[in-house]
Amino acid sequence: MKIKKVKIELSEEIKEEMKKLREEVARLKEQLEDVTDREGRKSRGIFIDIGNAHEYVEDVMESVAEGIHGELHKCILIGPGGVRIAKKERLPLGEGEAEVSFPKAAEVMSALGHEYRLRILKELVSGGKYVNELQEKLSEITSSTLSSHLKVLEEAGLVVQEKVRGRYLITIPGRTAYKMTTRITRFLERGSHE
């Protein structure tokens, strides 16, 4: 099979355009060489001064990270449950109840079952506190009674004490338990009025 050669005649206008383009490319090449020579970085490639751009990039990255965190925070992945990577399917409500340790459940409920202990949890919801700060807030409780209530809450895993500084902090289960208690109470109070 023979291939026919076709000669295309370019118009004068196109030829002129191409000539201009070649000249433009040559001019740009010269400029580029000038810049790289001046900065003494020819061997490392083109030097581009980004000025304060890196700060801008950092700011953008920061806001993106904050955004991602915020979005994740809204969904179930974050929170008391953490990220779920269990291999088994999550059981429908009610089916997993046999796995609950009733002695532990009773211990937690018992820890919540005192007005002073609930008030201690309420104080700790706003942030960690030293014993003397709690004592100030709950002035009607003696220091020994306060200590024994804190011990009960600690044993139930609802609060934790820092060993070096001595502050008491409410734990995630503690905060959840306190929230549930207040909700149930509100619900019951509403029910009794109806």
Place this chain on the structure above:
Amino acid sequence: MIWQNYQLDSSVLKVTEGLTLWQVEKGKVDISKDSLAVPIKLGNRLEGYVFHGQGGLLLDTIIETEEGAIGKPIEKELDESFLMLGNTEKIQQYLEPASKDKIREMKYENEQSFVTEAKDLLDRFLGNGRIHKHQCWSYNRGSIFAFPNKANKFDILIGNGSKIVYKAINTVFVSSDKNVVLKTPDEVILARNKKPFIIRKQFFP
């Protein structure tokens, strides 16, 4: 000289009164009165000690988050020999030569038997004791503690100002002013400015 050797001094010292070797908001290492110590030197420079006696490590590996605190404090009795490298200035004034009786009270036959045990600990920590000069510990990098653990390795604690790194058999804890990382066998928690990201093996609703 590229390679340098940490070496133990032959003198055995005793702690004259209860002493805090390191303390920050989240952690503390104490050693009790009458504990024994052998100086660790790099050339003529004092770099640390191997201690043996009754001591304690407290580390609040607790992460405060907006949703509540996570983690538990670590409380550990230090009744085996352990090593410390770091700032020794304050410690020196609480040490004096240990008498033979004091050494025997700590269940060592003589000075040499404690120095031998301390050397074994140092060699295990540094490999063969020889270390590249760039790897040498310096004061401005804070303090490093190595506590032998039941896996025949070391629990390592590094403290530099408020920054802490702790690595034990089942725990890794890294803490700076704003960022905290805690890894336990069940979960990994990353927190920045009290905002947590939790990865947990067991899910509970």
